[in-house]
Amino acid sequence: MKALLLDRPSKIEERPLRLSEVSIPTQAETEILVKVEACGVCRTDLHVVEGDLKQVRSPVIPGHEIVGRVAKVGREVRNLKVGDVVGVPWLHKTCGRCEFCLSGRENLCERKEFTGYSVDGGYAEYVVADANYSFKLPSDVDPVAFAPLLCAGIIGYRSFKMTNAPKNGRIALFGFGASAHIITQLMVKMGYGVIGISNSEQHVELARKLGASEAYASKESYKNIAKCDSAVVFAPVGELVLEALSILKPGGRAVIAGIHMSTIPPIDYDRLLFNERGIVSVEANTREDASEFLELAAKFGIKSAYNKMPFNRANEALQELKAGKVNGVNVLSGWT
Numbered sequence: 001m002k003a004l005l006l007d008r009p010s011k012i013e014e015r016p017l018r019l020s021e022v023s024i025p026t027q028a029e030t031e032i033l034v035k036v037e038a039c040g041v042c043r044t045d046l047h048v049v050e051g052d053l054k055q056v057r058s059p060v061i062p063g064h065e066i067v068g069r070v071a072k073v074g075r076e077v078r079n080l081k082v083g084d085v086v087g088v089p090w091l092h093k094t095c096g097r098c099e100f101c102l103s104g105r106e107n108l109c110e111r112k113e114f115t116g117y118s119v120d121g122g123y124a125e126y127v128v129a130d131a132n133y134s135f136k137l138p139s140d141v142d143p144v145a146f147a148p149l150l151c152a153g154i155i156g157y158r159s160f161k162m163t164n165a166p167k168n169g170r171i172a173l174f175g176f177g178a179s180a181h182i183i184t185q186l187m188v189k190m191g192y193g194v195i196g197i198s199n200s201e202q203h204v205e206l207a208r209k210l211g212a213s214e215a216y217a218s219k220e221s222y223k224n225i226a227k228c229d230s231a232v233v234f235a236p237v238g239e240l241v242l243e244a245l246s247i248l249k250p251g252g253r254a255v256i257a258g259i260h261m262s263t264i265p266p267i268d269y270d271r272l273l274f275n276e277r278g279i280v281s282v283e284a285n286t287r288e289d290a291s292e293f294l295e296l297a298a299k300f301g302i303k304s305a306y307n308k309m310p311f312n313r314a315n316e317a318l319q320e321l322k323a324g325k326v327n328g329v330n331v332l333s334g335w336t
Ligand SMILES: [Zn+2]
Pocket: 094, 095, 096, 097, 098, 099, 100, 101, 102, 106, 108, 109, 110, 111, 112
């Protein structure tokens, strides 16, 4: 099969993903073999490819926003069958035995594995996934539009839950990329006020189009806005955490959605953190988060604003993401 391999991390400008011919992987007893129809390009892929996340497998096939069809099932698989349309997310598997797994916090599992990082992912014609960590999708789903929901959507949803915002509250989003543009649609449908903040005019325009009540492109423009109940920081820029804290009401939370972030500058406690303001990070998701979100997404017809590219152009897709040129999300589908 065709696959894009990362031997060792390097700057995406050096085109580290290598198109190769490799053998189709074999599924174990609880696993499924999935023919990949589309795979979204997530910022975490960029962190994997550039080595912001320590390499744990080499070579590795990145990609963890996968929609495909089940091609083979392992002997113990009961919940899925050949031909089913499935979504394969970032969380590949957890141990089921550690204190976190046993207390309903499997996203913090001590031995968790990740698709496209510690096991091979979806930048390939086929991928192997664990049946118990994959999600059956409606058979008429548009694979390209839906793929980004498998990480950007699910992580956005967990971030939204972590805000603890009151019903109809105001939630500011810093960075308006893949995750923000998906979760905005859901939050608007659920009655929250969304404030989109990005340094890109294009992103601000998309935020307005998707129903954000306010959208701002510069620090000056949102300095004096009405205070927010919570904020989610999607962009991996430490300074934005201070920006987020500065527009929160007492008791508000700044939720950090990214897996990697530049250093957060010193925090002025009296001005930014006192009054029970808080900062919390988000790590991956539980299967419960994923099921809840995928159900809500289907119910409300949430879709990504995608730009489809062939798998062969994965290096370019990641370069565009790094350069902030993507409005919505890049999705890989088809080979040339
Ligand atoms: Zn565990």
